Amino acid sequence: MSASEPGGVVIRPAAEADVGAIYALIVGLAEYEHAPEQVTGTPELLLDALFGARPAAEAVIAELDGQPVGFALFHGTFSTWECRPGLWLEDFFVLPQHRRHGIGERLFRHVAALAVQRGCSRYGWVALGWNEPGLSFYRKHGAAALPEWLVHRLSGVELERVASGS
Secondary structure, eight states, X not given: OOEXXXXXXXXXXXXXXGHHXXXXXXXXXXXXXXXXXXXXXXXXXXXXXXXXXXXXXXXXXXXXXXXXXXXXXXXXXXXXXXXXXEEEEEEEEEOGGGTTSSHHHHHHHHHHXXXXXXXXXXXXXXXXXXXXXXXXXXXXXXXXXXXXXXXXXOOHHHXXXXXXTO
C-alpha cells in the first residue's frame, strides 16, 4: 500500500530493492548530523535487518517522481506500565534539497498512522539538541520532550564485557 498526493510524492513500504537507496540516505543523515565516520553498517547488514529471517526494523520510502528523497526507519517497542506496544522512530530524513515541501510531514504522519493502526500507545524517538529545525517540527506536533530521562547505551567492547560478566 502506498500513499500518493499531487506533486508526485509517494510514501510506500521499503522493498529489498530499496536497500541501496536507504543506505545512501542513512549516510546523508549521518553527514547532516556531522558524524559520517560513525556509519559502520553496510548495505548487506541493512538488507538482513530489514528483510532477513528475523527483521529487526521496517522502513518506508518517500519518492518524488519515482526517485527516493527521504525515508523513515522504525521498530517496535513495548511499555511494561501500559502493557502495550509502541513504535520507535530510529531515523527520519529528507534530502536537504527536498525539505520544506511537506515530505517530512508525510513520512512522520505515515509512521504515526501505522502506530495507531497497530494499537500502539507510544511513538517515540530521540533528537539532537542542536537540531532546532527538527525540535521545532516535533514541538509543532505536540511531542513532549522527556528531560528527566537520560539515554544510555552499551556498545562495542563495553557491551561484550557486560555480556561476558567480566
